Amino acid sequence: MLFALPVLLVFLVFSWGPIVKGLVMSLQQTNLVDPVKWVGLENFRYVLTDPGVGQASLNTLWFTLLALLFGFPVPVLLAMFLSELRGRSWLYTTLAYLPVITPPVVAILLWRFFYDPSPTGMFNSILGTVGLGPYLWLDSPSSAMPSIVLEATWAGAGNAVIIYLAALTSVRADLYEAAELDGAGVVRRVWHVMLPHLRGVLLLMLLLQVIGTMQLFTEPLLFTGGGPQGSTMTILLLIYNYAFVNGDYGAATALSVLLALVLAVLSAVFQLATRGWSTE
Amino acid sequence: MSAERSALSDADRKLSRVRVPFVIGQVVVLIGLLVAGLGPMLWLLKAAISPTQDSIRSPLGWFPSGRVEWQNLGTAWQQGHIGYYLGNTAYIAAGTAAVSLIVCTTAGYVLSVLRPRWGVLLSAAILATLFVPHIVSLVPLYLTVLKLPLVHTNLTNTFWAVWLPPAASAFNVLIVKRFFDSIPREYFEAARIDGAGSLRVFTSIVLPLSRPILGVVVLLSIISSWKDYLWPLLVLTNPDLQPVSVALPKIAKVTELNIQLAGLFLALLIPVLLFLVFQRAFLRGVGLSGGIKA
Numbered sequence: 270m271l272f273a274l275p276v277l278l279v280f281l282v283f284s285w286g287p288i289v290k291g292l293v294m295s296l297q298q299t300n301l302v303d304p305v306k307w308v309g310l311e312n313f314r315y316v317l318t319d320p321g322v323g324q325a326s327l328n329t330l331w332f333t334l335l336a337l338l339f340g341f342p343v344p345v346l347l348a349m350f351l352s353e354l355r356g357r358s359w360l361y362t363t364l365a366y367l368p369v370i371t372p373p374v375v376a377i378l379l380w381r382f383f384y385d386p387s388p389t390g391m392f393n394s395i396l397g398t399v400g401l402g403p404y405l406w407l408d409s410p411s412s413a414m415p416s417i418v419l420e421a422t423w424a425g426a427g428n429a430v431i432i433y434l435a436a437l438t439s440v441r442a443d444l445y446e447a448a449e450l451d452g453a454g455v456v457r458r459v460w461h462v463m464l465p466h467l468r469g470v471l472l473l474m475l476l477l478q479v480i481g482t483m484q485l486f487t488e489p490l491l492f493t494g495g496g497p498q499g500s501t502m503t504i505l506l507l508i509y510n511y512a513f514v515n516g517d518y519g520a521a522t523a524l525s526v527l528l529a530l531v532l533a534v535l536s537a538v539f540q541l542a543t544r545g546w547s548t549e
Numbered sequence: 550m551s552a553e554r555s556a557l558s559d560a561d562r563k564l565s566r567v568r569v570p571f572v573i574g575q576v577v578v579l580i581g582l583l584v585a586g587l588g589p590m591l592w593l594l595k596a597a598i599s600p601t602q603d604s605i606r607s608p609l610g611w612f613p614s615g616r617v618e619w620q621n622l623g624t625a626w627q628q629g630h631i632g633y634y635l636g637n638t639a640y641i642a643a644g645t646a647a648v649s650l651i652v653c654t655t656a657g658y659v660l661s662v663l664r665p666r667w668g669v670l671l672s673a674a675i676l677a678t679l680f681v682p683h684i685v686s687l688v689p690l691y692l693t694v695l696k697l698p699l700v701h702t703n704l705t706n707t708f709w710a711v712w713l714p715p716a717a718s719a720f721n722v723l724i725v726k727r728f729f730d731s732i733p734r735e736y737f738e739a740a741r742i743d744g745a746g747s748l749r750v751f752t753s754i755v756l757p758l759s760r761p762i763l764g765v766v767v768l769l770s771i772i773s774s775w776k777d778y779l780w781p782l783l784v785l786t787n788p789d790l791q792p793v794s795v796a797l798p799k800i801a802k803v804t805e806l807n808i809q810l811a812g813l814f815l816a817l818l819i820p821v822l823l824f825l826v827f828q829r830a831f832l833r834g835v836g837l838s839g840g841i842k843a
Contacts (some may be wrong), residue, residue: 272663272747273671274608276656276722279648284678287686287693294689301692350578352553353571361579363828364586370824371590372776374794375817378801379593382604382810383817391592391608423585435836439557449558455567458556484684486780491798505684512688513783521688529685536680 295523300516309538312523322524324499325507332414332503333482340422340429341478345471347426348433362431369427377491380420381407384492407493410500414422417488425481429474436470437463472543480532504528590817597621597648597814601807610740618807629800631793635819638775638792644712645774646767653721653766654759658751659720661729662737672726679719687779690714694784710784711792715774728762729755765834768827774821 295313298306316322351361368376383391384406393403406416440463448458486505489495495502495510504524513523561567596604600616607613626632631726656675694704694714704710732755740750756763778794785791789797793816801809824831 270665272655272751273659273665274655275652275716276659276671276675278679279713279717280675282693282698282717283690283714284686284719285674286698287689288678288681290689290693291685294692301695347578350574353557354575359828361582362832363825364579364582366824366832367586367590367821369819370772371817372794372820373835374778374797375683375813376589377799378809378813379589382806383589385605385608389606389608394607394609431832431835432666437555445556445558449786455557463556491778508684508687509779510692518688518692522685525684525688529682529708532682532684533680 272372273347280526291522291525294518295526296519298519300518308519312519313527316520316524319520321502321507322432322504325502325504326500328414328499329483329485329503330486332418333479335415335418336421336482337475337478339418340426341475343422344426344429345433345467346497348430348437348458349467352463354436362434365430366427368424371424373424373487374491376424377419377488381492384416410498413493413497413501417485417492420492421482421485421488429478432474433467433470436467440466472539476536476539479535481530483528583735590821593810593814593817596807597811599807599810601805604806604810621807621811622815625804625808625815629804629808629812631794631800631812631815634791634793634796635816637790638794641708641711641781641792642771642774644708646770648712648716649718649721649766649770650763653717653718653725654756654763655751656722657725657729658755661726662732662750662755663747675719675722678717679723691783704797705784706787706790708790711774711777711781714780717769718770719828721770725759725762725766728759731760764830768830769834771823772820772831 272520277531296309298308298311347365351358351365354361385391385393386403386405387393387406388397388403390403390405390406396404398400405412407413445458445467448462453461484505485503486509489501489503489506490509493501495506505528508524508528510522511517511524557571562571588771594606596608598617598619598621599612600608600614600618601612603612603614614737656671659665660672690747694710696703704713736754736758737750740754745753775792776794777792781792787796788796797812802810804812811822
């Protein structure tokens, strides 16, 4: 019993407690100064009618979509390629993993410099050598979000590569041998053995990536603060603003609960829809 | 990381129509990875010892003014207090790892070895938290730390505020429990017959046998605490306690660019060195995390 004490205490205070408290707080009005007042669904009504929430939802979805387009295929292809390497593959994996090791704040401050919109900015001078640009990057409402996605993809790709690589090492060698004996060429071996083996992990990573990107915070806060013109204001940044800028904890938890609900429904639907696919 | 064989067989590798594109592919991928992985880091090193004007006017140039300013690193360390903030970061990471270890090893021991009847319940309650997005508890967790239930202590601006919450990690408990499950139960029975109590079994059998998984937990918790920004920003408002991730954006606002970039370089150096030393354990930990989630 004594051994269960640390886990019980820590989970009670810092996990189970806050989860329950979050659900309760979303029905209350509280700013830590005035007495707590029960307001029913008032917080939800307030949040759902706030035009900022609609804008932030669209921005967040836009980010998620872009992140999937940029960020999903590259690690898969890279891992499939690296799994064919003999010998020096550690060099490749180490290089691919270096951005993941870079602390996000360091990466963001560095990339903020790279995104300097003047013609002598880092990226602009590289693109300038082939006659492109200069671009405004973070300073224009239309390119700010894609710029953030680009950095986030760079920062996260290495992680996915390692996970796919780990999955690929467990493909049974005899499957490839059997395919080869049946006369399957390299392309068909990749298509009929390698990809089906990855399917479960691919689906899971897809879900995790969607869930992760929907909780984007540090990047928009440090890159743009939500601007220009609210084009990078995400749901989580809005929750942060509600709670820690406006002191409206009720609205903040109501929005958190809504986001969590969306994520939960999304995972459930995703699991149901893909149940048949992920078995090998 | 490579299996005994992969999609390409040894026979394929000898065919020139396979070998040539494969070798070209290797070169292209290697260059791409060098540019994307190592490039920013090397550029940061160069910029850290360049005058500000060189970095701004021609970021791609190789010391265009001919001046190399090694002193930038010293200035950032001293004036920007980067050394001090790195110390805070290390202290936070070490504490987080220690608390996490205590929680997940004792929990794993209860769930895997002692197996009380209510263990199933505890296990389910811990697992359930894996499915609740962290975002639900961000604000209430902050309020909890502001005023701890029952004891009514304010943990903000103490390191406990960053040490304790990450220890409630269902993932850590799960991987440690799974590892403990793989220890043959005969060991425990033999020890019991020899008269060892629960504590003795824990400290002299379970823990020594589990060093690999404990290493993974330590590494993963150090990485995540080293990377964290939002939580320490919220609960450590006293600048004397802040980790380097919270301090850097503030330094960036008031410092000249060359010193700022030198600071970024110093903040990047330690995680990269740690990674290069513990590379295998790092990559295994990540692979493991993917395997468990799958």
